[in-house]
Ligand SMILES: Nc1ncnc2c1ncn2[C@@H]1O[C@H](COP(=O)(O)OP(=O)(O)O)[C@@H](O)[C@H]1O
């Protein structure tokens with residue numbers, strides 16, 4: 260698989276800082292993957308992210324995007340090819356929603372018709388009603404503003420999106436909706452996403468891959484499931500375990516944990532769930548029906564496997 | 578009542594019979610005000626932007642202009658007198674000095690007031706420094722900047738009256754003469770147009786301000 264972003268021995272030490280904010284970090288982000296960066300405040304997540312679009316310049320090492328050293332092209336050109344979304348959104352308050360979204364197309368000198376079509380497409384993509392085009396940012400809610408922020412970042416059709424706690428300032432219910440919608444967009448369009456968060460659940464739910472950072476160094480870089488079931492050190496394990504079991508169940512799909520159906524398995528009158536549903540749903544179903552197991556089905560109704568209470572015991576999985 | 582009507586009629590008759598003097602005064606008053614304002618804008622807008630961007634410049638420059646602000650208009654005129662003598666030029670210098678602080682301070686505040694996240698988003702999207710200035714910073718700072726210019730304009734138009742004291746001409750000349758001759762009607766010939774000009778510039782700039790802050794409503 261092609262690598263979208265590659266860090267080679269990258270360090271950043273801010274002037275007068277006693278120690279590096281990012282320390283000799285090497286990693287590669289495969290094209291099309293959704294990689295979340297998780298870590299406590301001050302662990303260097305933002306610094307790592309902002310070095311990719313050169314808002315922060317590394318003090319050592321090389322970063323390349325699709326095989327090209329990011330210093331080999333003008334910084335403005337680099338940034339126009341990488342979407343950037345921040346927690347504070349940063350919409351331009353004196354411009355309408357459509358003017359905000361048109362920022363990059365305008366810089367690139369697109370024809371009016373092409374830009375207008377792109378705006379319509381993006382507004383639909385991020386679920387914004389068409390009549391919002393002429394509104395100003397302050398007339399929108401926080402969640403809607405971030406939808407505009409995402410549309411604006413994607414306007415030039417960048418292959419890579421950098422996101423720094425984009426949903427961090429948004430209330431829990433709206434945040435969940437935004438996460439679901441954005442994950443779907445990412446999968447649909449195959450964008451490469453590097454996504455900073457300090458929320459364990461968000462990092463696990465959104466990321467195909469997850470980077471855990473502490474004090475400027477990567478502690479673990481793996482799939483959420485692998486990190487959860489096999490944390491590489493005590494820091495990672497305490498960060499992950501800080502969350503309760505129920506939440507962990509919520510993050511695991513039934514088909515990832517099910518065991519095979521046996522000949523003895525009675526499938527009539529037993530509760531069923533979809534393979535794409537979470538273990539939390541499985542547990543609820545078990546408790547509700549007071550059944551010894553639930554049967555896992557695919558969307559065609561074919562039986563794939565079963566989940567018993569044993570599969571719900573995460574400690575066994577470790 | 579009778580007296581007051583007479584005074585207005587006298588003032589009116591004076592303007593009619595001395596229309597060339599009146600127009601000359603109007604021309605001088607307006608041009609000295611406009612020049613002072615333009616020079617102050619050309620100097621103080623870039624200086625204010627510089628102060629907003631370079632932290633180390635802020636304290637010395639803002640301090641200087643803040644203290645300038647405390648000095649009354651007449652004092653500035655009187656200080657200029659022994660240095661530059663009398664006439665249009667020293668009056669222009671004095672008025673320019675008066676016009677500077679509101680423009681400088683408001684430009685500074687206008688640019689400092691812009692949320693850093695907005696600038697970060699703009700550069701993150703690939704806007705260059707000059708494009709950010711033109712498309713983002715200037716429009717966002719414009720409301721405060723304009724209100725600074727408005728304050729300066731009103732102040733300059735009013736103070737240009739005092740310029741007559743150092744031989745700068747303008748409507749102030751009628752006022753000085755009126756005071757000297759105890760002639761109230763002559764006083765009005767100077768004072769009324771000044772008041773009218775000040776009010777008109779206030780209204781004019783407020784209109785422009787409303788236009789540039791449309792997005793806030
Ligand atoms: N512009 C800066 N100047 C000096 N130190 C900085 C700067 N930005 C970040 N740091 C320091 O670098 C470390 C990592 O910061 P950051 O990358 O923002 O962490 P995170 O995003 O994980 O909260 C922190 O100790 C922070 O104080």
Ligand SMILES: [Mg+2]
Nearest residue numbers: 304305306423
């Ligand atoms: Mg951060």
